[in-house]
Amino acid sequence: MSERGVFNSALQRFVDHLPLPAAVIDETGRLLVKNTAWTEAAAASSADFVREPPASWPAPQPREDQMFWLPLETADRFRTYLAIRPAAASGEGEKDVRRRALEEAFERYHAAFLVLDRKGRILWMNALFRRWFFVPAAAVGRPIADVFRHLPEEQTPAPKRLIAGGEVREEPFTWMRNGKPLHLVRDSYALGDIGAVLLAFKEIGRYANIDDKILRADRLATIGQMAAGTAHEIRNPLTSLRGFLQLLETSLAEHGLEKEREYVHLMLKEILRINALVDQFLLLGKPQAVRYRKLRLPAVVAEIVPVLAGEAMLHDIVLENRVQEPLPPIIGDPELIKQVLLNIVKNAIEAVERQGTITLTVDVDPEMRTVHLNVHDTGPGIPPYLVDRIFDPFFTTKKDGTGLGLAVCQRIIQDLGGQIRVISKGFGTTMQIVLPYVDDTESGAAEARGRKRDTEDPNGPAPDSIR
Ligand SMILES: Nc1ncnc2c1ncn2[C@@H]1O[C@H](COP(=O)(O)OP(=O)(O)OP(=O)(O)O)[C@@H](O)[C@H]1O
Numbered sequence: 001m002s003e004r005g006v007f008n009s010a011l012q013r014f015v016d017h018l019p020l021p022a023a024v025i026d027e028t029g030r031l032l033v034k035n036t037a038w039t040e041a042a043a044a045s046s047a048d049f050v051r052e053p054p055a056s057w058p059a060p061q062p063r064e065d066q067m068f069w070l071p072l073e074t075a076d077r078f079r080t081y082l083a084i085r086p087a088a089a090s091g092e093g094e095k096d097v098r099r100r101a102l103e104e105a106f107e108r109y110h111a112a113f114l115v116l117d118r119k120g121r122i123l124w125m126n127a128l129f130r131r132w133f134f135v136p137a138a139a140v141g142r143p144i145a146d147v148f149r150h151l152p153e154e155q156t157p158a159p160k161r162l163i164a165g166g167e168v169r170e171e172p173f174t175w176m177r178n179g180k181p182l183h184l185v186r187d188s189y190a191l192g193d194i195g196a197v198l199l200a201f202k203e204i205g206r207y208a209n210i211d212d213k214i215l216r217a218d219r220l221a222t223i224g225q226m227a228a229g230t231a232h233e234i235r236n237p238l239t240s241l242r243g244f245l246q247l248l249e250t251s252l253a254e255h256g257l258e259k260e261r262e263y264v265h266l267m268l269k270e271i272l273r274i275n276a277l278v279d280q281f282l283l284l285g286k287p288q289a290v291r292y293r294k295l296r297l298p299a300v301v302a303e304i305v306p307v308l309a310g311e312a313m314l315h316d317i318v319l320e321n322r323v324q325e326p327l328p329p330i331i332g333d334p335e336l337i338k339q340v341l342l343n344i345v346k347n348a349i350e351a352v353e354r355q356g357t358i359t360l361t362v363d364v365d366p367e368m369r370t371v372h373l374n375v376h377d378t379g380p381g382i383p384p385y386l387v388d389r390i391f392d393p394f395f396t397t398k399k400d401g402t403g404l405g406l407a408v409c410q411r412i413i414q415d416l417g418g419q420i421r422v423i424s425k426g427f428g429t430t431m432q433i434v435l436p437y438v439d440d441t442e443s444g445a446a447e448a449r450g451r452k453r454d455t456e457d458p459n460g461p462a463p464d465s466i467r
């Protein structure tokens with residue numbers, strides 16, 4: 001070993017025994033040796049941890065950052081200084097705050113973190129790392145290899161190639177925990193000058209379904225755009241078809257061609273059906289000429305109930321309306337709310353098929369400031385594996401269904417800042433329409449949101465001040 005080498009290894013042993021962050025630095029500011037405490041402190045501090053030592057040989061003296069410099073050797077060849085950082089003073093310094101903030105962040109982020117020095121000793125680990133890998137907090141300062149010595153090296157969280165500074169990104173790593181596999185991905189970062197290694201472990205089980213979700217959101221967005229785009233294209237030719245067919249119908253009648261006239265009549269009826277479908281499409285894309293205002297839910301429900309009850313009665317179903325005042329008002333377009341109710345009650349009738357009850361109820365959640373309009377039916381319920389899909393456009397289990405009903409409802413309600421929830425536990429279904437309410441005295445966001453102001457509100461005078 002060279003003279004210098006001997007000198008350095010002696011220095012290393014010396015600083016290793018010091019209880020404070022200590023390092024030996026040459027006159028150019030180059031770090032020759034340092035102890036673990038130094039590495040750890042440096043890891044938690046900002047970049048300029050190592051400074052150039054003072055130009056002259058001063059007596060040991062504190063500098064503004066409280067670091068002590070001790071000249072070690074005055075021989076020209078090895079001008080070195082011992083730099084010692086005292087432990088943090090009683091008051092919390094800026095660096096301690098920063099360090100604690102970082103530690104807190106690393107604790108809260110849902111990933112396991114481990115920081116090692118170049119020798120593989122544990123400098124720091126977060127709680128999740130300790131929990132996942134069963135490492136006691138007391139293991140700080142010990143070589144990680146000791147902690148996992150009973151395992152083949154590659155199966156440990158920190159194999160040698162990573163301790164040596166090898167970097168990996170999202171390397172799959174499976175850890176057996178209580179006999180169950182924990183599927184993780186591992187990142188490792190060599191923390192350059194600090195001489196430490198950071199290992200991060202993320203759980204991929206949490207993201208197992210994310211592909212599905214992204215795919216579905218993608219599909220829904222596409223359908224929405226497609227719907228808005230194509231609906232108009234379909235509607236225009238339909239309008240002229242309808243016009244000409246009506247002419248044809250009249251002239252066939254004039255010529256006494258009764259059978260032909262009947263065919264044309266049927267064609268017109270089908271065209272009306274297509275038109276209604278296109279209307280739904282347009283709603284999916286972007287609601288048309290919506291008139292938002294402050295509404296009294298019981299009044300709106302009361303207006304549509306006779307229609308719903310009539311339809312229900314045809315199927316031997318009793319429709320019970322328990323939606324009553326007092327209720328705080330909501331913001332919405334009464335026609336759209338009726339359409340939502342119509343769709344949902346139609347579904348309920350189709351689910352019950354024959355004989356049963358459909359009940360409309362309301363409740364209020366003062367904490368969330370929402371009203372819940374519940375449509376409960378005594379039908380067969382919705383199987384759990386379908387619940388997630390019933391709001392998808394075109395999802396239907398019916399022979400003649402379009403699968404657009406609930407998609408449109410959800411869209412309408414979401415535009416009001418609400419949502420539709422499903423409660424179905426095997427028997428019967430409750431569709432819950434959740435809507436934010438406004439104070440009775442509040443002017444509400446009605447006009448702010450509304451595209452067109454409506455003055456003929458059957459449910460009371462429209463508020464005139466705008467928030
Ligand atoms: N109350 C309910 N009980 C049981 N299943 C329901 C209920 N409401 C909806 N569903 C299920 O959700 C699916 C989607 O409903 P949605 O209203 O969107 O379309 P649809 O009723 O099938 O077709 P359309 O509304 O055009 O007639 C239905 O096919 C049905 O399987």
Ligand SMILES: [Mg+2]
Nearest residue numbers: 343347405406
């Ligand atoms: Mg439906």
